Amino acid sequence: MSNAIKPADYSAFQRYLEHASGIVLGDNKHYLVTSRLNRILKEHKIDRLGELVKVLETGRNRNLQTEVVDAMTTNETSWFRDSHPYRILQEALLPDFSKARRTPIRIWSAACSSGQEPYSISMVIDDFQRKNPGALGSNIQIIATDISSSILAKAKAARYDNIAIGRGLAEDFKSRYFRKDGDQWEVIEPIRNRVQFRQINLMQSYALLGRFDIIFCRNVLIYFSGEAKQDILERMTSAINQCGYLFLGGSESPGNAGRHYDMERHGGGMVYKRKS
Numbered sequence: 707m708s709n710a711i712k713p714a715d716y717s718a719f720q721r722y723l724e725h726a727s728g729i730v731l732g733d734n735k736h737y738l739v740t741s742r743l744n745r746i747l748k749e750h751k752i753d754r755l756g757e758l759v760k761v762l763e764t765g766r767n768r769n770l771q772t773e774v775v776d777a778m779t780t781n782e783t784s785w786f787r788d789s790h791p792y793r794i795l796q797e798a799l800l801p802d803f804s805k806a807r808r809t810p811i812r813i814w815s816a817a818c819s820s821g822q823e824p825y826s827i828s829m830v831i832d833d834f835q836r837k838n839p840g841a842l843g844s845n846i847q848i849i850a851t852d853i854s855s856s857i858l859a860k861a862k863a864a865r866y867d868n869i870a871i872g873r874g875l876a877e878d879f880k881s882r883y884f885r886k887d888g889d890q891w892e893v894i895e896p897i898r899n900r901v902q903f904r905q906i907n908l909m910q911s912y913a914l915l916g917r918f919d920i921i922f923c924r925n926v927l928i929y930f931s932g933e934a935k936q937d938i939l940e941r942m943t944s945a946i947n948q949c950g951y952l953f954l955g956g957s958e959s960p961g962n963a964g965r966h967y968d969m970e971r972h973g974g975g976m977v978y979k980r981k982s
């Protein structure tokens with residue numbers, strides 16, 4: 707970007723980004739916008755942010771739209787992030803599902819980033835099955851979605867470097883569920899095979915994904931406006947089977963959609979159970 711961003715161009719970009727992805731960009735994130743979009747602007751020979759918005763708004767350059775949203779998403783994640791959801795899954799939800807002989811079991815990781823969340827879920831299921839052979843049916847599906855096509859490509863590749871692998875993973879899980887290949891660690895097939903990836907923008911319909919027994923919608927709603935967040939949570943609630951569960955991030959709450967749920971506390975963590 708040649709010069710400082712003009713206030714009108716910045717506002718136009720804020721509106722575009724919120725409309726396209728739900729992400730609300732604060733008023734003082736000029737540095738973030740410049741650092742994340744500079745390469746794209748150079749590559750497309752676009753001088754100013756305002757010009758970029760005009761091109762994006764024509765809707766004719768899909769690739770550019772994808773590149774911009776990809777650049778503006780925050781993909782911070784780790785294995786077994788916050789630990790509580792995975793412990794609750796292992797110690798409370800899977801034992802309940804097994805007693806109820808629930809099958810199939812469908813789990814949605816709704817903003818999966820580079821795959822750590824859905825693969826952590828898949829590892830917990832495998833670990834539970836080892837400790838309780840035959841307790842769960844074999845039909846367990848994990849659908850993992852994200853708006854960002856580049857982060858989804860990383861998730862599907864299921865290969866992680868030493869830094870990524872070191873974030874949150876216990877040593878026994880690392881040796882059991884990964885294969886070392888040069889300086890990369892690859893998730894083994896039985897864990898990968900349970901996970902299907904799809905590109906889904908939470909601002910748009912996800913009715914075609916079907917219904918779920920558990921939804922992980924963690925550390926993504928914080929980026930949205932209150933209105934977008936409520937709309938997503940209402941639609942997500944319709945996608946949860948009765949007595950199914952919703953996990954949110956540690957700093958997130960269901961707001962008004964909370965009326966559809968009973969909040970269950972387990973140790974230091976919590977899960978929202980859909981009322982029947």
Ligand SMILES: C[S@@+](CC[C@H](N)C(=O)[O-])C[C@H]1O[C@@H](n2cnc3c(N)ncnc32)[C@H](O)[C@@H]1O
Nearest residue numbers: 727779782783817819853854907908924925926
């Ligand atoms: C901070 S990461 C959270 C990853 C994981 N859920 C966790 O808790 O570790 C947020 C993810 O939300 C995705 N995201 C942002 N806006 C989205 C949208 N409108 N629809 C779907 N995913 C979105 C981003 O691409 C990013 O990968």
